[in-house]
Amino acid sequence: MQDELKLLGGAMVTLALATSALVVVPHIQLSKLEAPAGLKPYTSAQLRGRESYIRNGCVYCHSQQPRDKAQAPDDKRGWGRASVAGDYFYDKPHLLGTMRTGPDLFNIGARQPSADWHLGHLYQPRAYTPGSIMPSYPYLFDIKDAAEPGDRVVNLPPGYNPAGKIVVAKQEMLDLVSYLQGLDHTYPVIAAPTPAAAAKGAAK
Ligand code: HEC
Numbered sequence: 001m002q003d004e005l006k007l008l009g010g011a012m013v014t015l016a017l018a019t020s021a022l023v024v025v026p027h028i029q030l031s032k033l034e035a036p037a038g039l040k041p042y043t044s045a046q047l048r049g050r051e052s053y054i055r056n057g058c059v060y061c062h063s064q065q066p067r068d069k070a071q072a073p074d075d076k077r078g079w080g081r082a083s084v085a086g087d088y089f090y091d092k093p094h095l096l097g098t099m100r101t102g103p104d105l106f107n108i109g110a111r112q113p114s115a116d117w118h119l120g121h122l123y124q125p126r127a128y129t130p131g132s133i134m135p136s137y138p139y140l141f142d143i144k145d146a147a148e149p150g151d152r153v154v155n156l157p158p159g160y161n162p163a164g165k166i167v168v169a170k171q172e173m174l175d176l177v178s179y180l181q182g183l184d185h186t187y188p189v190i191a192a193p194t195p196a197a198a199a200k201g202a203a204k
Contacts, residue, residue, distance in 0.1 A: 038187020049179025063097035
């Protein structure tokens with residue numbers, strides 16, 4: 001009995017320590033977090049686009065977390081400054097991602113603001129990046145003989161339109177592109193101190 005009690009006690013202490021370190025302390029640290037001045041809330045179209053981004057599995061190939069210079073050359077790749085906690089203020093759930101089969105998209109709206117480019121690329125990635133392994137999303141477009149009033153016709157590079165037809169983006173696709181265009185976290189923030197700078201500050 002003595003041993004079982006020790007085992008149980010040890011397990012409880014370990015669990016309590018882990019819960020404090022991984023849940024309680026981060027919660028206290030982040031509870032007073034505010035949105036950076038430059039961060040705009042999502043529009044309703046962008047929120048619908050975000051749902052579509054999740055539904056279509058974009059998050060499995062694209063991260064949204066440019067890293068610090070010390071960890072990866074993300075700034076040299078053109079993906080932007082290292083993200084800070086406040087950048088994710090409006091993101092529920094966050095879409096940090098764990099895989100980088102494709103480029104990080106946290107600043108794609110700044111890097112590629114053209115709706116035409118996004119629409120065409122999502123219809124056929126290989127029309128823009130030869131040999132791209134990104135899937136195409138044809139079910140988010142209609143193929144029509146002629147445009148009707150209000151249709152958003154996609155301007156594809158020569159040779160990529162179905163013969164004699166036009167490609168029209170569905171509302172879900174327009175929302176998705178609006179979300180991508182809004183992914184712009186290039187505003188300035190106070191960067192989290194590097195471990196070296198923090199140590200220096202503490203020594204003062
Ligand atoms: C199987 C992995 C995969 C999936 C799933 C995927 N992508 Fe990609 N994506 C890539 C790769 C690889 C590239 C780089 C080649 C290219 O430009 O096509 C890329 C490129 C991009 C780019 C251009 C990035 C840049 O810096 O130029 C955008 C925008 C993009 N993807 C959006 C999306 C969206 C939105 C979805 C979901 C609807 C999606 N991707 C799903 C792999 C993927």
